[in-house]
Structure formats: structure tokens, C-alpha cells
Amino acid sequence: MSEWRLLVDGEPLQPLTSRAVDYFSGRVVAAPEGKDPPFTVERDRFVTEGAHEDIIVAKHTAEERLLRLDLCFAADFADVLEAQQPGAHENRTRVEVGKRSLTLSFEQDGFRRGTRLSFNRKGELERDRVTFKLTVEPHGRWKLCVDLTPIEGAKPRAPLLRCDSFGAPEPAMPLALQEWLERAPELEAGDDLQHVYQSSLVDLASLRIRPREEDLRWAMPAGGVPWFLTVFGRDSLIASYQALPFQPTLARATLEALAETQATERDDFRDAEPGKILHELRRGKLVGLGLDPHGPYYGTHDATQLFLILLDEYERWSGDAAFVRKLEPNARAALTWIDEQGDLDGDGYLEYESRSAKGLTNHCWKDSDDSIQFADGRPAEGPIATCEIQGYAYDARLRAARLARELWGDDELAADRERKAKKLRDRFNRDFWDDELGYYVLALDGRKHRVDAIASNAGHLLWSGIVPKNRARLIADRLLRDDLFSGWGIRCLSSEMCGYSPLEYHAGTVWPHDSAICAEGMRRYGLREHAGRVCAAVSEAAVAFEHRLPEVFAGFGRDETDIPVPYPDALAPQAWSAGAPLLALRTLLGLDVVGGRLRSRPRVPKQLGQIALRRIPVRGRRRSSR
Numbered sequence: 001m002s003e004w005r006l007l008v009d010g011e012p013l014q015p016l017t018s019r020a021v022d023y024f025s026g027r028v029v030a031a032p033e034g035k036d037p038p039f040t041v042e043r044d045r046f047v048t049e050g051a052h053e054d055i056i057v058a059k060h061t062a063e064e065r066l067l068r069l070d071l072c073f074a075a076d077f078a079d080v081l082e083a084q085q086p087g088a089h090e091n092r093t094r095v096e097v098g099k100r101s102l103t104l105s106f107e108q109d110g111f112r113r114g115t116r117l118s119f120n121r122k123g124e125l126e127r128d129r130v131t132f133k134l135t136v137e138p139h140g141r142w143k144l145c146v147d148l149t150p151i152e153g154a155k156p157r158a159p160l161l162r163c164d165s166f167g168a169p170e171p172a173m174p175l176a177l178q179e180w181l182e183r184a185p186e187l188e189a190g191d192d193l194q195h196v197y198q199s200s201l202v203d204l205a206s207l208r209i210r211p212r213e214e215d216l217r218w219a220m221p222a223g224g225v226p227w228f229l230t231v232f233g234r235d236s237l238i239a240s241y242q243a244l245p246f247q248p249t250l251a252r253a254t255l256e257a258l259a260e261t262q263a264t265e266r267d268d269f270r271d272a273e274p275g276k277i278l279h280e281l282r283r284g285k286l287v288g289l290g291l292d293p294h295g296p297y298y299g300t301h302d303a304t305q306l307f308l309i310l311l312d313e314y315e316r317w318s319g320d321a322a323f324v325r326k327l328e329p330n331a332r333a334a335l336t337w338i339d340e341q342g343d344l345d346g347d348g349y350l351e352y353e354s355r356s357a358k359g360l361t362n363h364c365w366k367d368s369d370d371s372i373q374f375a376d377g378r379p380a381e382g383p384i385a386t387c388e389i390q391g392y393a394y395d396a397r398l399r400a401a402r403l404a405r406e407l408w409g410d411d412e413l414a415a416d417r418e419r420k421a422k423k424l425r426d427r428f429n430r431d432f433w434d435d436e437l438g439y440y441v442l443a444l445d446g447r448k449h450r451v452d453a454i455a456s457n458a459g460h461l462l463w464s465g466i467v468p469k470n471r472a473r474l475i476a477d478r479l480l481r482d483d484l485f486s487g488w489g490i491r492c493l494s495s496e497m498c499g500y501s502p503l504e505y506h507a508g509t510v511w512p513h514d515s516a517i518c519a520e521g522m523r524r525y526g527l528r529e530h531a532g533r534v535c536a537a538v539s540e541a542a543v544a545f546e547h548r549l550p551e552v553f554a555g556f557g558r559d560e561t562d563i564p565v566p567y568p569d570a571l572a573p574q575a576w577s578a579g580a581p582l583l584a585l586r587t588l589l590g591l592d593v594v595g596g597r598l599r600s601r602p603r604v605p606k607q608l609g610q611i612a613l614r615r616i617p618v619r620g621r622r623r624s625s626r
Helices: 177-183 191-206 234-243 249-260 303-318 321-326 328-339 387-406 411-431 457-464 469-479 512-524 528-544 575-589
Strands: 003-008 014-022 025-031 039-047 051-059 065-074 094-097 101-108 111-119 129-136 141-152 186-188 591-594 597-600 612-618 621-625
Touching: 003 039, 051 065, 051 129, 065 141, 129 141, 177 191, 186 191, 191 528, 191 575, 234 249, 234 303, 234 512, 234 575, 249 303, 249 321, 303 321, 303 328, 303 387, 303 612, 321 328, 328 387, 328 411, 387 411, 387 457, 457 469, 457 512, 469 512, 469 528, 512 528, 512 575, 528 575, 591 612, 597 612, 597 621
Parallel strands: none
Antiparallel strands: 003 065, 014 025, 025 039, 039 051, 051 141, 065 129, 094 101, 101 111, 111 141, 186 612, 591 597, 612 621
């Protein structure tokens, strides 16, 4: 729907209150402008398979009232990518008017979409509105029920919830919230951390999507609301990793969905090669008409490594060996991609450069056009090998080696990947380390020049384990210097760089998932005080954002402002930001699975108080940590 407006007697109403009731429903109460309004209108809305809205007019005075209610609507079937752009979109919508229903549809070159509107009362239906003339008795109520049914091809998707469902006990839904929350571990902590934890779990629940409609048991996290409520590679993999000790079903669903969509052939328009894991999947108009490559698009140079990392981590926590064996062919294809297509020039490093005319410039997690830049602000030119992508490749090879040896019965593959991982580690620490900076460079550009910007990417190297022990403290100390550490988290680019701006998407902002990964990397090397400082900052930022971390926030220092400053248009909820407090909890409690057993080595900063986590799912059993 591109328009959905309610008018009473030709005028819009003034909202009195508006709130989300749960992750699939919300309520708005409105009234006519002016003092002592004689009536209110309550709008209760559900979004499930389709959508449903109850519109209730309540009369609050002793006089009978005649009202005209107009529900105005339109559908231009703009693609989500078009909807992000200002201005009007070409509208080829066809309208079919029935007695109590109306269908808006779009068809072009075999691509079909539609929306059916159905009403429980008979009104005056026109192409762009339905009108009801109603008499409301003194202190009486009048109710309208509206179903919105999306139609994909010839298949309608009727709403699961209908008239009078609002406020009833939670229905038997495949993604029911109460069941989801009951499966999660129980956190004992102060009120603020409890609220952050609860918000993270609810946000991850709200982002679940089912790539395979016939299987209602498994659902993976979408990227974020509103623009990225779809299958993502990198974002879904990292969010699932963050949530593993809390909601392991996310990881299995993500791995299965990404294995099913793994590329099997080269396609330059979509930046695809055999074995590569997708970046983003869309099913909108532009994809359907062949005008956009996101059906799916494979322009990510790290999701394939992250797929292997999550596969190994999932087996460690779940013990689901049968599932990991099932995905062995996909894992082997991913390893082949890392060795072959991922390395564009055969130098041993994974570098990227888009072949698609409509592809992304950067295929790392900082995927805006100007994110990979030199200290003087010049953008790097491709092919580009960012440092963290090499760290992911190192970790992925070692994890695949463990799976090959312990589950796939292939000692030769295990030894080969361990050998390649060691070779990469040795060369990387020679070519990416800068003695003068005392830090890893951000990337190598197309001419193998070092891209010397100081950025947060080096923290991901700690997470991957590619950093020698004698350098780990240097990296952690550098990440906590004032130019990188804002007091609310780690800036993605140092404030000392020429290209820095606290409000630049990938050049000075704080990304909660980035900070949480850096903290987990610090803990990996035993730097628990460093890790605790970052986790405390992320937790305090979450409290300041009313217990829900946005996708990204401004890089202003805590010495500049005593509250974190929002970034314009940041997604919320967003998957890996919702997962960041969970990864921070894991880091603070020092949770790992070693030899099939839960290991806990907690170190919690004093300002966060006592923390205990009970009923942690570990290989089919429940364990506790405090």
C-alpha cells in the first residue's frame, strides 16, 4: 500500500496515543481536533501473513451522531528500492471493485502482484476509497474490520488474525512470541540489563522470516526494519552467531536458507560465483523485471567465510552433527570459493571488485562507496582486500578443518586447510602490519598499496584469532584510545582521519555489532578488562536508547554529549544490533563450549552489577553461568 488514510467528516484525526502492542500488532487512538472531542477512533492493526485492521468509533456523549468515514487507499507497487527514493513512481495499478472487496493489481512482463481489501460492512466502494455513513448511538460503538491480503502471482496470503483477535490470548502462530521467550535462558541482572535483554529477544523475534513457507519450525533473522526485511547473508549470519547461546534455532535456519541459495554458477550481473553465499535476496518488481540484481545478489566477500564460521560454532553449541554432515557439500563449495574465486589475482588474499553495473562498490561489512579510504581521505580503488576479510578466511579454514576431521572423516582436507590457514596468517602479519602505526592497515588496494586509515576492522582480527599474542594488547589498547573509543562504543573510523565525521555512515559512527565483535575478540586473547569496558559502553548506550540499540549511532564522544546521539534513518529493530547485547553478555560471562562442555569465565565491570544466566542451551541440555 502506498496510501492508507482515515478521514472522518472529510478531516484527518489527531493521534492521542500510538504504540506497538507486540511485534506483530499495534494500536492508535485518535480524535477530532479541538477541546472535549465527542468521539474517538481506535485502530488496531495486525501484520501476519497479510494484514488486518479493526477500526472502532466510540461515542462519548449523550447525543446521537451521524458521521461520514472515508478510508482512502492506493497501491503503486513500487519496489522497495524505488520507495527509498523521493518523488512519484509510475503507477500501472489496475483496480477491480466488488461488493465488499476491492483488488488492486500490477502486471508487467509476466511479473504479477496484487492486494485485496475486504470489509465486513457494505460501504460505497470507489477506486481509491471506501465510504461509510454511520450513526453512532449515545455512548455507543461502531466497528469496521478490514483484511489486506497480498497476492504474489496467483497465490493470496490471507491474514492469520481476523476481526476481534486484538487483545485475545496469543493465537497459535508458528512464530509465537511466548514460546520464543520461554526457550531463551533466564537472565538475573539489574533492571536496565533485564530490559535490554528482553528487548533484544523480542526484536530478534520480530525480525524472523521463513524463507521456506512449508516449514514453520525454522525462521531466520532478516536484516532490519523497514528497508531490509529480507534474507541477508552477512547480517543474518552475524546475528545468528550472536544469538547462539540464547536462541540456536536462528543459526540452523540461517545456515539452511543460505545453503539452499548458495551460488552454483558465475553470473556477472549478480556478482555470483560457484560456492559463494548471497548478500541479499529480493522478490520485488525491479528484480521480477530483471532490472535489479538482488534476486539474489552475491556482492559480499565475507558471507562465505562467515557461513563456515557459524556452521562450526553451531555444531559446538548444539551437537547437531547430522545437520552439519548434511551441509558438508555446501561447506566444501564455500572452501573452494575462498581458495579460488575469492582470490582474484592468486596472491593468497581475498579481494573484491564488482563485475555488475548495478553492484556494490565495497563488498565488506562497510559497504558504502567511500568506506574504504586512506588516512588522508582518498577512497581506495579496487580490487580491495580488507583486513578483516582475511581474518575471517583464516578462522573459516581452521573451523572447517575441525569439522572435516571430527565429522566428515577427511583428515586430508583438514590438514590442507590448516596448512593454508597458517600460510595466510604468516603472510598477513607481514603485509598488513604497519610498524610505524603499530596497527594493522585497513586494506590493500588494487596496486597492493596499504590503505593506512585507522579503523575498527582490526578488532575483528582479534575475533578471528589471526593476530599473534604479542600484538593483541597493542590492538586492544589502540581500539580504546579516545579517537576510536567514543565512550558509547568503538567508532568505525578514527576521529584523527581526514575522512572522519561522527555522522558519516561508515566513516565515524558507532555500530553496536562492530563494538561487540571487537569486545569478543579482546576476550579471546584474555584481555577481559578491555572487553568489559566495551561491553559496558554498549550496554549503557542501549539503556540510553530506551533499551533498544539502533543499527548505528553518531560517533560523538561521551565527553561531548552525555547521551548517545541517534544517526538519521538508522534501522530499528535491526538484527545484528539486536544481537549485540547478547554477544556482550556472552563476552562478560566468558561463555564457550570446549570439548562438548560449557566453560564460563566471567568478568563483569562493577557498574553492571551481578549477572547470572540460567538454562543456557548446550548440546541438548541446559546449563547456568554467573
